[in-house]
Amino acid sequence: MIIKSAEFVISNTDIKKLPAPNLHEYAFIGRSNVGKSSLINMLTGRKKLAKTSSTPGKTQTINHFIINDNWYLTDLPGYGYAKVSKTERAKWSSFIQRYLKVRENLVCLFVLIDSRIKPQAIDLDFMDWCGKNEIPFVIVMTKTDKISSSQLKKSKLALKKAMEETWEFLPDIYITSSNSGTGKDELLRYIDDLNKSIKIS
Numbered sequence: 001m002i003i004k005s006a007e008f009v010i011s012n013t014d015i016k017k018l019p020a021p022n023l024h025e026y027a028f029i030g031r032s033n034v035g036k037s038s039l040i041n042m043l044t045g046r047k048k049l050a051k052t053s054s055t056p057g058k059t060q061t062i063n064h065f066i067i068n069d070n071w072y073l074t075d076l077p078g079y080g081y082a083k084v085s086k087t088e089r090a091k092w093s094s095f096i097q098r099y100l101k102v103r104e105n106l107v108c109l110f111v112l113i114d115s116r117i118k119p120q121a122i123d124l125d126f127m128d129w130c131g132k133n134e135i136p137f138v139i140v141m142t143k144t145d146k147i148s149s150s151q152l153k154k155s156k157l158a159l160k161k162a163m164e165e166t167w168e169f170l171p172d173i174y175i176t177s178s179n180s181g182t183g184k185d186e187l188l189r190y191i192d193d194l195n196k197s198i199k200i201s
């Protein structure tokens, strides 16, 4: 798929102010600093569309971007940010969980996992929560430019093993690097296929 246009639409902390749910939507979630905003920039080929930072906790709101005037990419705040208070964290999860549950045009959630580290309880718990709430998702392993191909193989295997504890069928796993562009064509093709095969009423 060719990205002809990618524009910022709205930043939200209020579920009621989200854009009308009349277009296909794909959201990016994962731990703080995992590379959600960078991946949105890599996929759209716009370096500064979503704001990125080397300090965790950069994205604090739900950010909608409209692509080719036809579908939404949504950048979400990260979870598991250690410096955030318990109350703030609880607020975050109820806000994001509500968004994920009510957003009827959310075709697929991309759950980003750092390819450099072993499976984390917070990611596994979050994916279990998605399963229980019937939120369709695939996994995206990020920052693969920072590890060797044998390390990547090991990471992927470890993740699959950890997921097999609770999952009978595993979701697709995409391999990406926002630095090198790895995975761009595959993810855009996946989105294009879903745009064509799923009807948004």
Ligand SMILES: Nc1nc2c(ncn2[C@@H]2O[C@H](COP(=O)(O)OP(=O)(O)OP(=O)(O)O)[C@@H](O)[C@H]2O)c(=O)[nH]1
Pocket: 031, 032, 033, 034, 035, 036, 037, 038, 039, 051, 052, 053, 054, 055, 056, 057, 058, 059, 060, 076, 077, 078, 079, 142, 143, 144, 145, 146, 176, 177, 178, 179, 180
């Ligand atoms: N080497 C490398 N660095 C990356 C990659 N993706 C992101 N980064 C770096 O990781 C840091 C965090 O990236 P962001 O895209 O801001 O992460 P985020 O998940 O949006 O973070 P929050 O909004 O804070 O939750 C930045 O310093 C990026 O440059 C990647 O594929 N490779």
Ligand SMILES: [Mg+2]
Pocket: 036, 037, 038, 051, 052, 058, 059, 075, 076, 077, 078
């Ligand atoms: Mg971000």
